[in-house]
Amino acid sequence: MTRAAPADVPGILAAEPAVVLAARLTGLLGAAGSALDRSADMLRLPSGGHVYTPGRHDPHLYLVRAGRVKTAAVTRQGRTCLLDIHGRYDIFGESCLLEPVRDTEAVAMAPSELVRIPLAAFLDALATGPAYEESLRFLVGRLAEQRQRITQLVTRTSEQRLATVLLGLSRKLGEGHERHRRIDQRITQEELAQLVGTTRSRVGHFLKKFRAGGLVHRAPGHTLIVDEPRLRAYAETTGS
Incomplete structure (x- = not known):
């Protein structure tokens, strides 16, 4: 699978950890023979289409190439709690690093195009160095976002x-x-x-x-x- 690196990243997003990692991963996807290039595939969804659902075994990360995707927690009673909205150049699904069985759902809010990256290939990219620093910044950034949300609920x-x-x-x-x-x-x-x-x-x-x-x-x-x-x-x- 070959894709050009995103040259049209808006300036306002250029320094965002998810966007920096997306640019790095997209570059690796365009590198012939790389593990990511061999194993990643494109997922196209209509508006309302599910990327994954609770209980599904899904050891993948997702890079949004076009469209919008929302992630939500779902209770046993069927109630949903919106967690985040992901746009172009964003990455989601990183919870598979801890547990490959999903406890949330991801749904396309518009016709969307995603790159589906197997966890094993992502970890290989980390182990061999090309995306190590960007991945750490992305994951720490997500933790900081969650901490900020909790703090804001109280303060x-x-x-x-x-x-x-x-x-x-x-x-x-x-x-x-x-x-x-x-x-x-x-x-x-x-x-x-x-x-x-x-x-x-x-x-x-x-x-x-x-x-x-x-x-x-x-x-x-x-x-x-x-x-x-x-x-x-x-x-x-x-x-x-």
């Missing part, structure tokens, strides 16, 4: 957490200038509520407040426009 209001979530989605999924970042992917208020840890009604109330303050705007369709500097300043000062 920040739900309004501040929503602002932070929107900033993160704008950075990962948005396009355009920082004062006019367009998120074209439809994300429901219920999904935002799950990411924030609050109710849908509270999210609706805060979004209305953000729009009134010029921090976000709705465009035709499902597009949300985020003014990142103003929203960041608001998140840092609200409730302080």
